[in-house]
Amino acid sequence: MSRKRASVAAAGPNWLTDEQQRAWLAYIRIQLRLSYEMNRQLQTDSNLSLADYDVLVALSGAQEGRMQVTALAAQIGWERSRLSHHARRMSKRGLVHCELAATDRRATDISLTEEGWRAIDEAAAGHVDLVRRLFFGGLPKTLIAPLATALEGIYDNILKEGSLPPPDAGPSNES
């Protein structure tokens, strides 16, 4: 049976305007390939997955390299169960330490170990180099500011409209 259908992705049922469709297709294509490339570079050069890296970067930006599971999950957009599971595996590799939170014994803190600090320090340069080459290498300078403004608007909207709690909703901000 020969079958001819409009592509949901390519033509779309005109639910997005043509310009929206252009922007969305490019976004989703970048996202798919860039995640692959970032993961590959990190695995090859630093023995880290992109997921490991996301966790390490978030912790490295937190006070004393420590966050509660809930706050860290909210920051990197993961479900708590996924993060708990992943953190246990990173803990076995010596990158993070998981323990009951000092402020709330029902909660768990994840913190960077010395080894975790070293891993993120060593991995960052190669990762940023890839980002600069793949992401910014094809971007005219005049488009960087409009791109940043557009993406920041989108991010703020996702925080407002999305289902995940916003980042920085940890105990340090609540008390």
Place this chain on the structure above:
Amino acid sequence: MSRKRASVAAAGPNWLTDEQQRAWLAYIRIQLRLSYEMNRQLQTDSNLSLADYDVLVALSGAQEGRMQVTALAAQIGWERSRLSHHARRMSKRGLVHCELAATDRRATDISLTEEGWRAIDEAAAGHVDLVRRLFFGGLPKTLIAPLATALEGIYDNILKEGSLPPPDAGPSNES
């Protein structure tokens, strides 16, 4: 031991310019949260994961809803082994059909089943609605075109500089 370090993500070791850093941080934050939200919406409303959806959309845009594993993997930016594994699971759910390729018996074709066509048709509206609400809801109209142009430039550069083969490199283009 109290420890104070600059955040790799937030301050950065000045490997990106300030404007690049703004754009990149917003991009990566969107990517993390939006993937979560898209996956959640698809699971809740259509019993599909975002990974299922990516496969179904790519196939729905191909001739007769069929692609070789290698070409499909290149299009959605997955490793072949991941796609083969995932397609087998989708096949068990009746969404796709896997068989030896007609043109090359060493290759595998993945094609949409009737059930797969129905699944993508039914899921698309809710997915696009989410995209319009979360991604475009916070984007001023005047920024859509510059955003599209910027993202298309980045994507072209990733195709040129990245390690994955470009999409549409399947046998139909080679012969």
